[in-house]
Amino acid sequence: MKNLKARKGMAALVTIALVGSTMALAPSAAYAADKGSDQTPKNASMAKVQKAKTKISKLSSDQKSITVKWKKLSSSKADGYQVRYAANSTFKKAKTVKVKKASTAKAVLKKGVKPFTTYYVQVRAYKKVGKKTVYSQWSATKTATTKAKANTGDKKLDKKINSILDKKIKKTGDAGLKKAFDYVAKLPYGTKGATKPKGKWAVTGAKKMISNKGGNCYESAALFCQLAKAMGYNAKAMAGKTSGRPHGWVEIKVSGTWYVCDPNNTTTLLKSPNSKIAKQIVEEKGLALDSCLFMQPKSDTLFVYSK
Secondary structure, three states, X not given: OEEEOXXXXXXXXXXXXXXXXXXXXXXXXXXXXXXXXXXXXXXHHHHHHHHOOOXXXXXXXXXXXXXEEEOOOOOOOOOXXXXXXXXXXXXXXXXXXXXXXXXXXXXXXXXXXXOOOEEEEEEXXXXXXXXXXXXXXOOOOEEEEOXXXXXOOOHHXXXXXXXXXXXXXXXXXXXHHHHHHXXXXXXXXXXXXXXXXXXXHHHHHHHHHHHHOOEOHHHXXXXXXXXXXXXXXXXXXXXXXXXXXXXXXXXXXXXXXEEEXXXXXXXXXXXXXXXXXXXXXHHHHOOOOOOOEEEEEHHHOOEEEOO
């Protein structure tokens, strides 16, 4: 029998031998002992960590923090965990918290957390294998919305604004702003006390609108303004004129541009006891009968502020 040198790359797999005129292939001892696996113990440990599945079991929040709980992994799969969170689904500018024990399956996220904001959260495991830190895949994304925190200067009003946002609006961002606008716009309209307000009318008007479950243009503007401000928008309640007629509305600044929001619902107006006045308002604004003025560039409107 004559042994031949195996081709490069085959030496660890087979021994080539000639017996007479017959060629025989035999597995090497190392290959046979491994039974076909090319993983070393180190590689096997790395693969175990990479395949480990982490799962968020619960998210809860208050005004300035989010509590995350997940299913913990065995120490053979994890030395600890990483939790990342961001106010966007792409995790741009995400913040990361490190949990250094595999037995700990909870983290409280506080850094940069703002009131009434939706956060996207993920968790993954990590383990030190040799000198290398190996990570599992990120878990499925879960979301949590922090509680609202109004700052009107009136504690009773703050509590009511927070309650409306947390229980009725629930959504954040632009979708939440539109929902808050629709909420105010659907409240009944009345002209009682509809004289140009004085003092801190954005506070007193909002309180009246909530307690009376409806109100005039100034009061509806005041309530929507407070909701928008609690959601993080640069908003202000305005009193002035449109087409020469006294009126109240809200202006919101986004990316350097001021937009007008007028939550007086035209459909509700036309069904009110003051329908003649309402019809005149609708015609002057040039609005459709089932529409309101929402985020209209101020330059495109007839709203004029007056001191």
